[in-house]
Amino acid sequence: MPALVRHHWWLCAALALSGAAHAQTSAPQPPAGPGASAPVAADAAEPAASAPVVNSDIDAPLFYQLLIGELELQGGQPGVAYQVMLDAARRTGDEELFRRVVQIALQARAGDQAVIAARAWRDAVPTSLEAHRTLIQLFALLNRPAEIAPVMRSLLAITPPDARAGLLAGLPGLFQRNPEPVRVQEALEPLLREAAARPETRFVALMVLARLAQVAGNYESALIQTRAAAKDFPDRDEPLAMALELLPHRPEAEALITAELQAHPDKQSLRIAYGRALARAQRPADAAREFRILTQESPDIAGHWLALGSLELDLQHPDAAEAALQRYMALVGSRPPPTTLAERAAEAAGLNQGDKEARQQGQLLLAQAAEMRGDFKAAEALLAQIDAAPGNLDIAYRRASLLGRQGKLDQGLKLLQALPVERDQDRRARVLAESQLLRENRQWQAAYDLLGKAVAQSPEDADLIYEQSMMAEKLGRAQEMEALLQKVIELKPQHYHAYNALGYSLADRNERLVEARDLISKALSFAPGEPFIVDSMGWVEFRLGRLGEAERLLRQAYGSRPDPEIAAHLGEVLWAAGRQDEARRIFADASRRDPRNEALQATMQRLQVRP
Structure with a gap:
């Protein structure tokens, strides 16, 4: 550390500690406790090892300037302190002082002043990597992406080639919560295209371009960059991960994944991610195909069978679902007992709930498969085996559904209504479960009334209003359904189910087809x-x-x-x-x-x- 800086911080420490030191020297000393050594006379003490003396370049005017700046800051005048310290930093070119000035401005929530100090720092020390990085971070913090590009170009120029990719890779993280992602993409795209033209930064630049475009909702551009990265760097997995993220928005991205799986069918991690993405995209038949392959390739992995069983249920294939789930339960049950002391202690304390929860999940799905086959007795027996916490909504709903299908709807409703509700979200979940049970049993008016009461209590809940609109449609109230769906779209403009339901309703009535x-x-x-x-x-x-x-x-x-x-x-x-x-x-x-x-x-x- 430069001598100037050492003296500067010594000065600050001395100011802070001088009062405490004075109090210690003037206060009476307590008597020595039992076993304490007798005080040693000062003239009897051994001389301390002499440290090398480092002379500072600080002069008297600068000394007092720093002193005044710190005193003003401690006195609640950060603006004055900022000006005094910035002048000292400019005169000395000391990086520690510039860092201190930026800190003072940020503590005072003066973003523009922090930028001025960081710019002065960068100008005074053009080779300072920290000055450049600080300026970039401030521009991101203040939502000024257009000013980042020239600073980043300068930073890349003074950074070793093997470290430049890392700088670019950090750009999306600076704007994770930015409210204007389109502006960010437009501001940084020219810089990133320049970086994509250089071999050492091409891959990262392409992926950052794809990420910024994806966040901005420009999925076509994101797919173009992802394709370019996959073509030029076939051994990298990042483009495939991006393709999976783009799949719900650009179905063409699927070709990248299927081509990779065709060339490398043993890439299980990719196939698992692909299967899950297909399931999220409401494509259970395609997702089941991928998990069937996984169960064939790795028949001893329980999770593959669980996923396949769930998907077969979604496809209304109860026999196939039951076969997959029975295999899952066999694998979960065949796990070796705890052997280590830590494993046995966890089991004794009830901390190792993984296998228990796995069995409960399998039993719940098996009960659903039995119900789908019409074997209500087997379904109820499976549900009775589940040792779940009281008030478990999933299990309560399955039992209520069984009762409803056996003509005991009132009992099913009472079962759901008896569930404890400690939070608003618990009450909302119970209302949705009750309305679904009524819907399954064609009790449209009762479901509509139930949802209407819930909407009256939560008039801004778009999902509750959407469910109410579906019941209005079942009751033949087309105009009311349309008004409710328009309300959903107003509250939640990206609620695509509302657009779809409204469009389908018009088409089904053969009205306003355009x-x-x-x-x-x-x-x-x-x-x-x-x-x-x-x-x-x-x-x-x-x-x-x-x-x-x-x-x-x-x-x-x-x-x-x-x-x-x-x-x-x-x-x-x-x-x-x-x-x-x-x-x-x-x-x-x-x-x-x-x-x-x-x-x-x-x-x-x-x-x-x-x-």
């Missing part, structure tokens, strides 16, 4: 490829008389999610196209999986198709 198509297109802009929204688009195309496009879209939706309602739409389009035999096969397959589906049964009845 508007319906625009609404569904809006929903697809938020969730491209989501099967139920693709189904809605296929249905509006059918209403518009475009049978070819309707069939293409409905096949796409049905292939990703073989849902009975999508099957009803696809079957009707095929029927209208004169392919009744194929339509009958689709109706029959969907009826086997869900014979109670209203939309399917209504379509078959209207077309006079026998089950």
